[in-house]
Amino acid sequence: MKKSFISAALAATMMATPVLADSVKVGFVTTLTTPAAVIGNDMKNAAELAVEHMGGKMGNLDLEVIFEDDGFKPEIGKQKTEKLVKQDEVDFVTGFIWSHVLLASSRAALGADTFLISANAGPSQLAGNRCDKNFFSVSWQNDQTPMALGEVLNQNGVKSVYIMAPNYAAGKDMAAGVERTFKGEIKGKDLTKWGKDAQLDFSAELAKAKASGAEAIWVFYPGKAGGAFIKQFEQAGLADSMKLYTVFTVDALSLPRLQEGGLTGVLGSFATQTWSPDLDTPENKKFVSDFKAKYGTYPSFYGAQAYDAMFFIKQAVEKVGGNLTDKDALRKAMKETTYLPTRGNIKIGNNHFPISNLYLRETVADADGNWTTKIVSTVYDMHQDVYASECKM
């Protein structure tokens, strides 16, 4: 192995031409400090697993991934993106959990003609009038998942719902998504304080939800607020009288802790999502089982998307034969992507967001007794976000 590496290195030095790079550099911006580091670590683990599965190579180029921590702050995300683009001269920047961090950082990459691939955040702005030829998403647009959930509420014959979400850009997008498709009555709505000192005690809101007499409650609480909400929902004894529906709240990061705390109320709750650990593609099965073997837990959707982002780049790099200087060919290759390893068939829309299925998933215990999610049905078949028409591309 060492010998072949040396000879490869020698060959590389001898053949080195100024035009063709011998490695592909990917910058990965995510949150690795603050309590949100749980999300960032899951993405980092998944991306590292992807590199391992690729054997450290994309085509015949060596792959180098540089991880940066955005500290959950837009201004730091922007700084780190600038560093990756200017100092490390990466070919692609990916990652990005948070919509506000992505919005603040996007100029730094796109302005320098560097490809930016979101592995999670899907703000409406970048899907609509601020869409960009060098920006791609391998996740979803914010509104899509809650829209699918509103549809599920209609299908289940839910007549009235109470809405709770954090008071920030994505929270409002998500609430708007549910309201757009849900046909019943909205009995009440609370937007709670979000940010560095986010509200985590929902006693007042839960009392209002109960008094409203709504049949079901819908919430969007990513990260640690999700676990806190579900605990209080159960402690308040609401689980018996209201059905719980969520988006991006019950995931592989919160479930082990909820199980540890014995919060059985979450079992049987429904959520919509573009991915689930049991989604049936050969690559997804390999991803989930290898992830579990390596890190001891189920991967979250954040991890799955990070894994997909790496393969999305790989597919394009291989298609252009490793010629990273031909940006037009690379862009065309990415646009023509029809398959993501953990998601299966997709299409890339005119605004460079995926057109894909949305599934309803239920929280269940797996064969080993660990809590996870299982796909129940397909809510939307190849769904495109509503902002695509505003994008002039």
Add this chain to the structure above:
Amino acid sequence: MDASLVITQLLNGMQLGVLLFLVCAGLTLVFGIMDFINLAHGSFYMIGAYMCGTVTMITDSFLIGVLLGIPLTLAVGYLTELTVVRRLYQRDHLDHVLATFGLILIFDTGVHLIWGAGGMAIPLPQWLDSQIRPAEDIVIPTYRVAIIVVGLAVAGGLYYVVTKTRVGMLIRAGASNRTMVEALGVDIKKLFTLVFAAGAAIAGVAGMMISPITEASIGMGNEIIIVAFVVIIIGGIGSIKGAFVGALIVGLIDTLGRSYLDQFLKLFMGAENAETAAPAISAMLVYILMAIVLAVRPQGLFPPKVR
């Protein structure tokens, strides 16, 4: 307006209030007696939660977690006073702020190293994980009632110690006129250490109480410390009574603001604007109150008697 909902919300506000009081009690004494600004007071709130969580995980009992968590947090507070804080009393406020900000970073990173970034969920025992129905329409989680009971018990205990015991007399004297107490031959150093460690332990109790509701997490103390400072400014720095009343006022304002402000705002603005503005304004209410108190009565509502 629904009467049972109002009562429920008042109880919720009271629960938040007593929790705030537990954090403020130590803060106001340390600030009042030692003239020491301790930004890291919130870290003890976090440490208490993690200590209690760890013991709860090992022994499988939340009660033992709390009972052992208190002396453990006390010990951390004691060591902090001994190693760092003690050297700072003679310095000015800017040095206090800088040094205790450094302490926050050390505690946060320390917790990250020991327990990881994931936070810690603390399961409640069966007998606390239910609901109480004092009337037909009023349903309150048992645990929230337990928080109110613990908070009031600590408040009562503090009241007794501060007003009826010799140590309490010294504490009151220290808050009023430190130099004089020292001149009378009281070992003020020992008193400081005691107050600091006890304050840390009481803040730790607050952290232990809240973590079964919101989970223990890094930085949880930094979120509450700002409100705690607001409370002690409203109540009067150095006054336990002020901290108690201030905490209840802030708890009630916060909860009632979150409950009714959006409905109130909808009377004279669009529904969408009201929904967006309400959480922002209700978060501001306590600061507005503080500004009013500072303007009208800068010494706070119940300042300790000087002289």
